[in-house]
Amino acid sequence: MTFVDKLKKAVNKNNSLLCVGLDPVNPPAPIESGPVGGPFFEFNKNIIDQTHTFVCAYKPNSAFYESKGIDGIRELKKTVDYIKSKYADIPIILDAKRGDIGNTNNGYVEYIYDYLCVDAVTLHPYLGKEALMPFLNRKDKGAIILCRTSNPGAGELQDLKTNNIPLYEHLAYKVAKEWDANNNCLLVVGATYPTELKRVREIVGNNIWFLVPGIGVQGGDVEKTVKSGQNNKGEGIIISASRSIIFADNPKDEAIKLKEEINKYRKPIDLMELKGTLKHKAIKEVY
Protein backbone atom coordinates (compact mmCIF):
# COMPACT_ATOMS: atom_id res chain seq x y z
CA MET A 1 0.00 0.00 0.00
CA THR A 2 1.34 3.45 -0.87
CA PHE A 3 1.42 6.33 1.59
CA VAL A 4 -1.39 8.16 -0.20
CA ASP A 5 -3.52 4.99 -0.23
CA LYS A 6 -3.04 4.64 3.51
CA LEU A 7 -3.72 8.33 3.96
CA LYS A 8 -6.94 8.24 1.91
CA LYS A 9 -8.18 5.28 3.94
CA ALA A 10 -7.64 7.24 7.15
CA VAL A 11 -9.24 10.35 5.65
CA ASN A 12 -12.32 8.36 4.72
CA LYS A 13 -12.51 6.31 7.91
CA ASN A 14 -12.33 9.36 10.20
CA ASN A 15 -13.87 11.78 7.69
CA SER A 16 -10.97 14.10 8.49
CA LEU A 17 -8.22 16.08 6.81
CA LEU A 18 -6.73 17.02 10.17
CA CYS A 19 -3.17 16.03 11.08
CA VAL A 20 -2.04 16.56 14.66
CA GLY A 21 1.56 17.60 15.16
CA LEU A 22 3.16 15.79 18.09
CA ASP A 23 5.61 18.46 19.18
CA PRO A 24 6.01 18.27 22.96
CA VAL A 25 8.06 20.92 24.72
CA ASN A 26 9.03 21.54 28.34
CA PRO A 27 7.96 18.18 29.73
CA PRO A 28 6.76 18.42 33.32
CA ALA A 29 9.43 15.92 34.46
CA PRO A 30 12.95 15.26 33.14
CA ILE A 31 13.12 13.05 30.09
CA GLU A 32 14.15 9.61 31.23
CA SER A 33 14.70 6.27 29.62
CA GLY A 34 13.07 3.05 30.72
CA PRO A 35 10.31 0.72 29.68
CA VAL A 36 7.39 2.85 30.84
CA GLY A 37 8.26 5.78 28.62
CA GLY A 38 9.27 9.27 29.59
CA PRO A 39 7.15 12.41 29.77
CA PHE A 40 7.27 13.14 26.01
CA PHE A 41 5.87 9.71 25.26
CA GLU A 42 3.26 9.96 28.01
CA PHE A 43 2.26 13.41 26.76
CA ASN A 44 1.93 12.10 23.20
CA LYS A 45 0.07 8.94 24.27
CA ASN A 46 -2.57 11.05 25.94
CA ILE A 47 -3.00 13.22 22.82
CA ILE A 48 -3.11 10.18 20.54
CA ASP A 49 -5.64 8.30 22.67
CA GLN A 50 -7.89 11.35 22.72
CA THR A 51 -7.70 12.23 19.03
CA HIS A 52 -7.16 9.04 17.00
CA THR A 53 -10.70 8.93 15.63
CA PHE A 54 -10.60 12.53 14.44
CA VAL A 55 -7.35 12.69 12.47
CA CYS A 56 -6.00 11.48 9.14
CA ALA A 57 -2.35 11.49 10.25
CA TYR A 58 0.09 12.24 13.07
CA LYS A 59 3.17 14.34 12.50
CA PRO A 60 5.95 14.33 15.10
CA ASN A 61 8.56 16.98 14.36
CA SER A 62 12.01 15.52 14.87
CA ALA A 63 13.54 18.74 16.25
CA PHE A 64 11.53 18.59 19.48
CA TYR A 65 12.83 15.09 20.20
CA GLU A 66 16.39 15.69 19.04
CA SER A 67 16.56 18.64 21.42
CA LYS A 68 16.61 16.08 24.26
CA GLY A 69 19.30 13.95 22.64
CA ILE A 70 19.24 10.16 22.74
CA ASP A 71 16.45 10.05 25.32
CA GLY A 72 14.28 12.29 23.16
CA ILE A 73 14.76 10.06 20.15
CA ARG A 74 13.91 7.05 22.28
CA GLU A 75 10.61 8.74 23.10
CA LEU A 76 10.02 9.53 19.42
CA LYS A 77 10.48 5.86 18.56
CA LYS A 78 8.18 4.84 21.41
CA THR A 79 5.57 7.26 20.14
CA VAL A 80 5.79 5.85 16.62
CA ASP A 81 5.71 2.29 17.93
CA TYR A 82 2.64 3.11 20.00
CA ILE A 83 0.70 4.51 17.06
CA LYS A 84 1.68 1.55 14.91
CA SER A 85 0.63 -1.00 17.50
CA LYS A 86 -2.60 0.63 18.67
CA TYR A 87 -3.80 2.63 15.68
CA ALA A 88 -2.03 1.03 12.73
CA ASP A 89 -4.35 2.58 10.16
CA ILE A 90 -3.20 6.12 10.90
CA PRO A 91 -0.20 7.18 8.83
CA ILE A 92 2.76 8.84 10.54
CA ILE A 93 4.67 11.68 8.95
CA LEU A 94 8.11 12.45 10.35
CA ASP A 95 8.61 16.18 9.98
CA ALA A 96 12.40 16.09 9.73
CA LYS A 97 13.13 18.34 6.74
CA ARG A 98 16.10 16.27 5.61
CA GLY A 99 18.03 16.45 2.36
CA ASP A 100 21.67 15.61 1.54
CA ILE A 101 23.52 14.20 -1.47
CA GLY A 102 22.29 10.83 -2.71
CA ASN A 103 24.82 8.56 -1.02
CA THR A 104 24.20 10.26 2.33
CA ASN A 105 20.42 10.27 1.96
CA ASN A 106 20.61 6.47 2.12
CA GLY A 107 21.47 6.89 5.80
CA TYR A 108 18.42 9.05 6.42
CA VAL A 109 16.22 6.59 4.53
CA GLU A 110 17.50 3.83 6.78
CA TYR A 111 16.81 5.89 9.93
CA ILE A 112 13.39 7.15 8.91
CA TYR A 113 11.88 4.18 7.09
CA ASP A 114 13.70 1.14 8.48
CA TYR A 115 14.49 2.19 12.07
CA LEU A 116 11.65 4.53 13.02
CA CYS A 117 9.34 2.92 10.44
CA VAL A 118 7.22 5.98 9.71
CA ASP A 119 5.18 6.34 6.52
CA ALA A 120 6.45 9.64 5.10
CA VAL A 121 9.02 12.37 5.65
CA THR A 122 9.37 16.07 4.82
CA LEU A 123 12.32 16.94 2.55
CA HIS A 124 14.27 19.98 1.36
CA PRO A 125 14.32 20.41 -2.43
CA TYR A 126 17.48 22.54 -2.71
CA LEU A 127 19.77 19.72 -3.93
CA GLY A 128 17.36 18.66 -6.67
CA LYS A 129 15.64 15.44 -7.68
CA GLU A 130 18.85 13.49 -8.29
CA ALA A 131 19.92 13.82 -4.65
CA LEU A 132 16.50 12.79 -3.35
CA MET A 133 16.30 9.55 -5.34
CA PRO A 134 16.87 7.31 -2.28
CA PHE A 135 13.60 8.77 -0.93
CA LEU A 136 11.78 8.91 -4.26
CA ASN A 137 12.67 5.27 -4.98
CA ARG A 138 10.73 4.14 -1.92
CA LYS A 139 7.38 3.57 -3.63
CA ASP A 140 5.72 2.56 -0.38
CA LYS A 141 6.61 5.80 1.42
CA GLY A 142 5.63 9.45 1.03
CA ALA A 143 8.23 12.08 0.03
CA ILE A 144 6.82 15.41 1.14
CA ILE A 145 8.80 18.17 -0.56
CA LEU A 146 8.99 21.69 0.91
CA CYS A 147 7.47 24.01 -1.69
CA ARG A 148 6.08 27.24 -0.15
CA THR A 149 6.68 27.16 3.58
CA SER A 150 4.52 28.78 6.25
CA ASN A 151 7.12 31.05 7.89
CA PRO A 152 7.06 34.86 7.51
CA GLY A 153 10.36 34.94 5.58
CA ALA A 154 9.47 32.07 3.24
CA GLY A 155 9.44 34.30 0.19
CA GLU A 156 13.07 35.40 0.43
CA LEU A 157 14.24 32.58 -1.82
CA GLN A 158 10.99 30.86 -2.70
CA ASP A 159 9.57 33.92 -4.48
CA LEU A 160 12.65 34.69 -6.61
CA LYS A 161 11.40 34.69 -10.18
CA THR A 162 12.70 32.93 -13.26
CA ASN A 163 10.84 33.97 -16.42
CA ASN A 164 8.33 35.72 -14.17
CA ILE A 165 7.59 32.51 -12.30
CA PRO A 166 8.56 32.21 -8.65
CA LEU A 167 10.88 29.42 -7.57
CA TYR A 168 8.17 27.60 -5.59
CA GLU A 169 5.96 27.41 -8.68
CA HIS A 170 8.81 26.01 -10.76
CA LEU A 171 9.38 23.46 -8.05
CA ALA A 172 5.70 22.50 -7.86
CA TYR A 173 5.69 21.92 -11.60
CA LYS A 174 8.90 19.93 -11.52
CA VAL A 175 7.67 17.71 -8.70
CA ALA A 176 4.39 17.00 -10.49
CA LYS A 177 5.97 16.38 -13.89
CA GLU A 178 9.40 14.97 -13.12
CA TRP A 179 9.88 13.89 -9.50
CA ASP A 180 6.62 12.03 -9.00
CA ALA A 181 7.29 9.02 -11.24
CA ASN A 182 6.34 6.68 -8.38
CA ASN A 183 3.25 8.67 -7.37
CA ASN A 184 4.73 9.16 -3.92
CA CYS A 185 5.42 12.91 -3.85
CA LEU A 186 3.50 15.45 -1.78
CA LEU A 187 4.20 19.14 -1.27
CA VAL A 188 4.42 21.36 1.80
CA VAL A 189 2.49 24.57 1.26
CA GLY A 190 1.79 26.85 4.20
CA ALA A 191 -1.74 27.81 5.28
CA THR A 192 -0.40 31.29 5.92
CA TYR A 193 -0.21 31.85 2.14
CA PRO A 194 -3.63 30.96 0.64
CA THR A 195 -2.94 32.74 -2.66
CA GLU A 196 0.22 30.72 -3.18
CA LEU A 197 -1.61 27.58 -2.05
CA LYS A 198 -4.21 28.13 -4.78
CA ARG A 199 -1.51 28.69 -7.40
CA VAL A 200 0.23 25.45 -6.46
CA ARG A 201 -3.05 23.55 -6.72
CA GLU A 202 -3.61 25.05 -10.17
CA ILE A 203 -0.12 24.05 -11.27
CA VAL A 204 -0.07 20.43 -10.08
CA GLY A 205 -3.69 19.50 -10.71
CA ASN A 206 -5.75 17.23 -8.53
CA ASN A 207 -3.57 14.23 -7.82
CA ILE A 208 -0.85 15.62 -5.59
CA TRP A 209 -1.55 15.94 -1.88
CA PHE A 210 -0.33 18.86 0.19
CA LEU A 211 0.84 18.95 3.77
CA VAL A 212 -0.43 22.30 5.00
CA PRO A 213 1.04 23.62 8.24
CA GLY A 214 0.36 27.09 9.60
CA ILE A 215 -3.17 26.79 11.00
CA GLY A 216 -3.51 27.79 14.63
CA VAL A 217 -0.67 29.60 16.37
CA GLN A 218 0.94 30.59 13.06
CA GLY A 219 -2.28 32.34 12.02
CA GLY A 220 -3.50 30.52 8.89
CA ASP A 221 -7.24 30.86 8.12
CA VAL A 222 -9.13 27.55 7.89
CA GLU A 223 -11.74 28.64 5.33
CA LYS A 224 -9.21 30.20 2.95
CA THR A 225 -6.85 27.24 3.37
CA VAL A 226 -9.43 24.60 2.53
CA LYS A 227 -10.92 26.54 -0.35
CA SER A 228 -7.51 27.33 -1.83
CA GLY A 229 -5.84 23.97 -1.34
CA GLN A 230 -8.41 21.22 -1.81
CA ASN A 231 -8.64 19.31 -5.07
CA ASN A 232 -11.74 18.59 -7.16
CA LYS A 233 -12.80 15.87 -4.75
CA GLY A 234 -12.76 18.13 -1.71
CA GLU A 235 -9.59 16.50 -0.40
CA GLY A 236 -5.86 16.56 -1.34
CA ILE A 237 -4.82 18.50 1.76
CA ILE A 238 -3.48 17.36 5.11
CA ILE A 239 -4.08 20.28 7.43
CA SER A 240 -1.62 20.17 10.27
CA ALA A 241 -2.01 21.82 13.65
CA SER A 242 0.25 21.29 16.63
CA ARG A 243 0.37 23.80 19.45
CA SER A 244 -3.29 24.89 19.16
CA ILE A 245 -4.40 21.30 19.82
CA ILE A 246 -1.78 19.59 21.95
CA PHE A 247 -1.53 22.43 24.47
CA ALA A 248 -5.28 23.08 24.62
CA ASP A 249 -7.11 22.40 27.88
CA ASN A 250 -9.05 19.73 26.02
CA PRO A 251 -7.12 18.44 22.99
CA LYS A 252 -9.97 16.14 21.96
CA ASP A 253 -12.53 18.95 21.78
CA GLU A 254 -10.05 21.14 19.93
CA ALA A 255 -9.36 18.40 17.39
CA ILE A 256 -13.06 17.78 16.80
CA LYS A 257 -13.69 21.50 16.41
CA LEU A 258 -10.93 21.95 13.86
CA LYS A 259 -11.82 18.78 11.96
CA GLU A 260 -15.41 19.97 11.65
CA GLU A 261 -14.44 23.48 10.67
CA ILE A 262 -12.24 22.04 7.92
CA ASN A 263 -15.06 19.80 6.70
CA LYS A 264 -17.43 22.78 6.50
CA TYR A 265 -15.44 24.12 3.55
CA ARG A 266 -14.78 20.81 1.80
CA LYS A 267 -16.76 21.07 -1.35
CA PRO A 268 -15.70 20.74 -4.95
CA ILE A 269 -14.35 24.05 -6.19
CA ASP A 270 -14.84 25.28 -9.76
CA LEU A 271 -14.38 22.14 -11.80
CA MET A 272 -13.80 24.05 -15.01
CA GLU A 273 -10.83 25.73 -13.42
CA LEU A 274 -9.19 22.48 -12.46
CA LYS A 275 -10.25 20.34 -15.41
CA GLY A 276 -7.24 18.47 -16.71
CA THR A 277 -3.95 19.19 -15.05
CA LEU A 278 -1.04 21.57 -15.32
CA LYS A 279 -3.12 24.39 -16.73
CA HIS A 280 -0.95 27.18 -15.43
CA LYS A 281 -0.45 29.39 -18.48
CA ALA A 282 2.83 31.07 -17.64
CA ILE A 283 4.41 27.77 -16.63
CA LYS A 284 3.32 26.19 -19.92
CA GLU A 285 5.06 28.91 -21.88
CA VAL A 286 8.35 28.14 -20.16
CA TYR A 287 8.43 24.35 -20.30
Add this chain to the structure above:
Amino acid sequence: MTFVDKLKKAVNKNNSLLCVGLDPVNPPAPIESGPVGGPFFEFNKNIIDQTHTFVCAYKPNSAFYESKGIDGIRELKKTVDYIKSKYADIPIILDAKRGDIGNTNNGYVEYIYDYLCVDAVTLHPYLGKEALMPFLNRKDKGAIILCRTSNPGAGELQDLKTNNIPLYEHLAYKVAKEWDANNNCLLVVGATYPTELKRVREIVGNNIWFLVPGIGVQGGDVEKTVKSGQNNKGEGIIISASRSIIFADNPKDEAIKLKEEINKYRKPIDLMELKGTLKHKAIKEVY
Protein backbone atom coordinates in the same frame (compact mmCIF):
# COMPACT_ATOMS: atom_id res chain seq x y z
CA MET B 1 35.87 32.72 20.52
CA THR B 2 33.94 32.53 17.24
CA PHE B 3 33.89 29.46 15.03
CA VAL B 4 36.06 31.13 12.39
CA ASP B 5 38.58 32.23 15.05
CA LYS B 6 38.82 28.65 16.29
CA LEU B 7 39.06 27.41 12.71
CA LYS B 8 41.82 29.85 11.78
CA LYS B 9 43.81 28.81 14.85
CA ALA B 10 43.59 25.16 13.77
CA VAL B 11 44.44 26.09 10.17
CA ASN B 12 47.55 27.88 11.34
CA LYS B 13 48.60 25.34 13.96
CA ASN B 14 48.41 22.38 11.57
CA ASN B 15 49.10 24.41 8.42
CA SER B 16 46.12 22.68 6.89
CA LEU B 17 42.85 23.41 5.10
CA LEU B 18 41.86 19.76 5.21
CA CYS B 19 38.70 18.63 6.97
CA VAL B 20 38.17 14.91 7.45
CA GLY B 21 34.60 13.67 7.20
CA LEU B 22 33.82 11.08 9.87
CA ASP B 23 31.25 9.03 7.98
CA PRO B 24 31.56 5.39 9.03
CA VAL B 25 29.51 2.76 7.25
CA ASN B 26 29.11 -1.00 7.60
CA PRO B 27 30.87 -1.37 10.93
CA PRO B 28 32.64 -4.70 11.25
CA ALA B 29 30.63 -5.55 14.37
CA PRO B 30 27.06 -4.61 15.35
CA ILE B 31 26.68 -1.15 16.84
CA GLU B 32 26.34 -1.59 20.56
CA SER B 33 26.04 0.68 23.55
CA GLY B 34 28.28 0.61 26.59
CA PRO B 35 31.13 2.55 28.11
CA VAL B 36 33.84 1.32 25.76
CA GLY B 37 32.15 2.66 22.64
CA GLY B 38 30.83 0.75 19.68
CA PRO B 39 32.49 0.11 16.33
CA PHE B 40 31.60 3.53 14.84
CA PHE B 41 33.32 5.27 17.74
CA GLU B 42 36.32 2.96 17.62
CA PHE B 43 36.57 3.45 13.87
CA ASN B 44 36.46 7.24 14.29
CA LYS B 45 38.88 7.25 17.21
CA ASN B 46 41.47 5.49 15.09
CA ILE B 47 41.02 8.03 12.25
CA ILE B 48 41.16 10.97 14.67
CA ASP B 49 44.26 9.72 16.49
CA GLN B 50 46.04 9.26 13.16
CA THR B 51 45.06 12.57 11.54
CA HIS B 52 44.62 15.21 14.26
CA THR B 53 47.86 17.04 13.46
CA PHE B 54 47.03 17.30 9.75
CA VAL B 55 43.49 18.69 9.74
CA CYS B 56 41.75 22.00 10.44
CA ALA B 57 38.39 20.41 11.31
CA TYR B 58 36.42 17.20 11.63
CA LYS B 59 33.01 16.78 10.05
CA PRO B 60 30.77 13.90 11.11
CA ASN B 61 27.73 13.59 8.87
CA SER B 62 24.66 12.97 10.99
CA ALA B 63 22.98 10.65 8.49
CA PHE B 64 25.53 7.88 8.97
CA TYR B 65 24.88 7.86 12.71
CA GLU B 66 21.12 8.31 12.51
CA SER B 67 20.97 5.28 10.23
CA LYS B 68 21.78 3.17 13.31
CA GLY B 69 19.17 4.86 15.50
CA ILE B 70 19.79 5.70 19.14
CA ASP B 71 22.98 3.64 19.30
CA GLY B 72 24.39 5.48 16.29
CA ILE B 73 23.69 8.84 17.88
CA ARG B 74 25.33 7.66 21.08
CA GLU B 75 28.45 6.93 19.04
CA LEU B 76 28.24 10.34 17.38
CA LYS B 77 28.17 11.98 20.79
CA LYS B 78 31.04 9.84 21.98
CA THR B 79 33.04 10.84 18.93
CA VAL B 80 32.39 14.53 19.55
CA ASP B 81 33.21 14.15 23.24
CA TYR B 82 36.46 12.39 22.37
CA ILE B 83 37.62 15.15 20.02
CA LYS B 84 36.68 17.79 22.58
CA SER B 85 38.53 16.07 25.39
CA LYS B 86 41.65 15.01 23.52
CA TYR B 87 42.02 17.56 20.72
CA ALA B 88 40.00 20.52 21.94
CA ASP B 89 41.56 22.96 19.46
CA ILE B 90 40.09 21.22 16.44
CA PRO B 91 36.65 22.52 15.50
CA ILE B 92 33.84 20.06 14.83
CA ILE B 93 31.29 20.63 12.09
CA LEU B 94 28.10 18.61 12.27
CA ASP B 95 27.02 17.99 8.70
CA ALA B 96 23.31 17.70 9.41
CA LYS B 97 21.75 19.93 6.74
CA ARG B 98 18.94 21.09 9.00
CA GLY B 99 16.44 23.89 8.45
CA ASP B 100 12.88 24.38 9.74
CA ILE B 101 10.73 27.35 10.76
CA GLY B 102 12.18 29.53 13.51
CA ASN B 103 10.33 28.10 16.49
CA THR B 104 11.30 24.57 15.49
CA ASN B 105 14.91 25.46 14.74
CA ASN B 106 15.29 26.21 18.44
CA GLY B 107 15.04 22.46 19.00
CA TYR B 108 17.81 21.76 16.51
CA VAL B 109 19.97 24.48 18.08
CA GLU B 110 19.52 22.80 21.45
CA TYR B 111 20.46 19.40 20.01
CA ILE B 112 23.44 20.54 17.97
CA TYR B 113 24.99 23.22 20.16
CA ASP B 114 23.89 22.37 23.70
CA TYR B 115 23.62 18.55 23.62
CA LEU B 116 26.24 17.48 21.07
CA CYS B 117 28.24 20.68 21.64
CA VAL B 118 29.76 20.92 18.16
CA ASP B 119 31.12 24.19 16.77
CA ALA B 120 29.17 24.57 13.52
CA VAL B 121 26.39 23.00 11.48
CA THR B 122 25.37 22.85 7.81
CA LEU B 123 21.99 24.40 7.02
CA HIS B 124 19.45 24.53 4.18
CA PRO B 125 18.66 28.05 2.96
CA TYR B 126 15.22 27.35 1.41
CA LEU B 127 13.17 28.88 4.26
CA GLY B 128 15.18 32.13 4.24
CA LYS B 129 17.12 34.10 6.81
CA GLU B 130 14.17 34.72 9.12
CA ALA B 131 13.72 31.00 9.78
CA LEU B 132 17.43 30.47 10.45
CA MET B 133 17.73 33.21 13.08
CA PRO B 134 18.03 30.75 16.00
CA PHE B 135 21.25 29.55 14.32
CA LEU B 136 22.41 32.98 13.14
CA ASN B 137 21.92 34.41 16.63
CA ARG B 138 24.53 32.03 18.04
CA LYS B 139 27.54 34.29 17.61
CA ASP B 140 29.89 31.65 19.00
CA LYS B 141 28.90 29.01 16.44
CA GLY B 142 29.26 28.63 12.67
CA ALA B 143 26.19 28.60 10.40
CA ILE B 144 27.29 26.90 7.19
CA ILE B 145 24.68 27.58 4.52
CA LEU B 146 24.24 25.29 1.50
CA CYS B 147 24.94 27.42 -1.57
CA ARG B 148 26.12 25.35 -4.59
CA THR B 149 26.20 21.72 -3.58
CA SER B 150 28.56 19.04 -4.94
CA ASN B 151 26.01 16.56 -6.29
CA PRO B 152 25.47 15.99 -10.04
CA GLY B 153 21.90 17.35 -9.94
CA ALA B 154 22.73 20.44 -7.87
CA GLY B 155 21.91 22.83 -10.68
CA GLU B 156 18.27 21.80 -11.03
CA LEU B 157 17.12 24.50 -8.61
CA GLN B 158 20.38 26.23 -7.73
CA ASP B 159 21.00 27.37 -11.31
CA LEU B 160 17.53 28.80 -11.95
CA LYS B 161 18.09 32.40 -12.97
CA THR B 162 16.54 35.61 -11.71
CA ASN B 163 17.63 38.63 -13.72
CA ASN B 164 20.22 36.42 -15.38
CA ILE B 165 21.73 35.50 -12.01
CA PRO B 166 21.48 31.92 -10.76
CA LEU B 167 19.82 31.25 -7.43
CA TYR B 168 23.05 30.17 -5.74
CA GLU B 169 24.68 33.51 -6.62
CA HIS B 170 21.72 35.45 -5.23
CA LEU B 171 22.03 33.39 -2.08
CA ALA B 172 25.77 33.96 -1.78
CA TYR B 173 25.20 37.70 -2.05
CA LYS B 174 22.36 37.64 0.48
CA VAL B 175 24.38 35.66 2.99
CA ALA B 176 27.36 38.02 2.69
CA LYS B 177 25.29 41.20 2.82
CA GLU B 178 22.28 40.33 4.97
CA TRP B 179 22.62 37.06 6.86
CA ASP B 180 26.14 37.48 8.20
CA ALA B 181 25.51 40.26 10.70
CA ASN B 182 27.28 38.24 13.40
CA ASN B 183 30.20 37.22 11.17
CA ASN B 184 29.29 33.58 11.72
CA CYS B 185 28.10 32.50 8.26
CA LEU B 186 29.98 30.17 5.93
CA LEU B 187 28.88 28.68 2.62
CA VAL B 188 28.90 25.16 1.21
CA VAL B 189 30.24 25.16 -2.35
CA GLY B 190 31.13 21.87 -4.03
CA ALA B 191 34.61 21.10 -5.33
CA THR B 192 32.94 19.45 -8.29
CA TYR B 193 32.00 22.90 -9.63
CA PRO B 194 35.18 25.04 -9.71
CA THR B 195 33.67 27.67 -12.01
CA GLU B 196 30.79 28.23 -9.62
CA LEU B 197 33.21 28.18 -6.69
CA LYS B 198 35.17 31.03 -8.28
CA ARG B 199 31.99 33.01 -8.89
CA VAL B 200 30.92 32.66 -5.28
CA ARG B 201 34.35 33.84 -4.10
CA GLU B 202 34.06 36.87 -6.41
CA ILE B 203 30.62 37.67 -5.05
CA VAL B 204 31.27 37.41 -1.32
CA GLY B 205 34.81 38.78 -1.21
CA ASN B 206 37.54 37.51 1.09
CA ASN B 207 35.97 37.26 4.51
CA ILE B 208 33.53 34.40 4.15
CA TRP B 209 34.83 30.86 4.54
CA PHE B 210 33.60 27.98 2.40
CA LEU B 211 33.09 24.36 3.31
CA VAL B 212 34.07 22.54 0.12
CA PRO B 213 33.04 18.88 -0.17
CA GLY B 214 33.45 16.82 -3.33
CA ILE B 215 37.18 16.06 -3.37
CA GLY B 216 38.02 12.38 -3.60
CA VAL B 217 35.30 9.87 -4.44
CA GLN B 218 33.01 12.59 -5.83
CA GLY B 219 35.71 13.61 -8.32
CA GLY B 220 36.60 17.23 -7.47
CA ASP B 221 40.04 18.41 -8.62
CA VAL B 222 42.31 19.73 -5.84
CA GLU B 223 44.23 22.28 -7.90
CA LYS B 224 41.12 23.81 -9.46
CA THR B 225 39.34 23.80 -6.12
CA VAL B 226 42.06 25.61 -4.21
CA LYS B 227 42.73 28.11 -6.98
CA SER B 228 39.03 28.86 -7.44
CA GLY B 229 37.97 28.98 -3.83
CA GLN B 230 40.78 30.46 -1.75
CA ASN B 231 40.67 34.08 -0.67
CA ASN B 232 43.41 36.71 -1.00
CA LYS B 233 45.24 35.20 1.97
CA GLY B 234 45.44 31.73 0.45
CA GLU B 235 42.84 30.42 2.87
CA GLY B 236 39.04 30.78 3.28
CA ILE B 237 38.30 27.19 2.28
CA ILE B 238 37.75 24.07 4.35
CA ILE B 239 38.34 21.22 1.94
CA SER B 240 36.46 18.18 3.11
CA ALA B 241 37.21 14.58 2.19
CA SER B 242 35.62 11.54 3.76
CA ARG B 243 35.65 8.20 1.97
CA SER B 244 39.03 8.73 0.21
CA ILE B 245 40.72 9.13 3.60
CA ILE B 246 38.79 7.13 6.17
CA PHE B 247 38.58 3.99 4.05
CA ALA B 248 42.19 4.22 2.79
CA ASP B 249 44.65 1.50 3.81
CA ASN B 250 46.59 4.20 5.62
CA PRO B 251 44.34 7.15 6.55
CA LYS B 252 47.24 9.11 8.03
CA ASP B 253 49.31 8.96 4.84
CA GLU B 254 46.27 9.84 2.78
CA ALA B 255 45.50 12.86 4.99
CA ILE B 256 49.11 14.10 4.80
CA LYS B 257 49.12 13.65 1.02
CA LEU B 258 45.91 15.60 0.53
CA LYS B 259 46.89 18.32 3.00
CA GLU B 260 50.16 18.84 1.15
CA GLU B 261 48.54 18.77 -2.27
CA ILE B 262 46.11 21.46 -1.09
CA ASN B 263 48.96 23.57 0.29
CA LYS B 264 50.81 23.38 -3.03
CA TYR B 265 48.16 25.60 -4.60
CA ARG B 266 47.68 27.98 -1.68
CA LYS B 267 49.02 31.23 -2.97
CA PRO B 268 47.37 34.61 -3.30
CA ILE B 269 45.40 34.77 -6.49
CA ASP B 270 45.04 37.94 -8.57
CA LEU B 271 44.70 40.63 -5.94
CA MET B 272 43.28 43.16 -8.36
CA GLU B 273 40.44 40.82 -9.11
CA LEU B 274 39.49 40.45 -5.48
CA LYS B 275 40.28 43.95 -4.25
CA GLY B 276 37.39 45.24 -2.21
CA THR B 277 34.36 43.02 -1.90
CA LEU B 278 31.16 42.25 -3.71
CA LYS B 279 32.49 43.22 -7.08
CA HIS B 280 30.22 40.98 -9.10
CA LYS B 281 28.88 43.27 -11.78
CA ALA B 282 25.60 41.62 -12.64
CA ILE B 283 24.72 41.27 -8.97
CA LYS B 284 25.43 44.93 -8.36
CA GLU B 285 22.98 45.93 -11.07
CA VAL B 286 20.18 44.03 -9.38
CA TYR B 287 20.63 45.00 -5.76
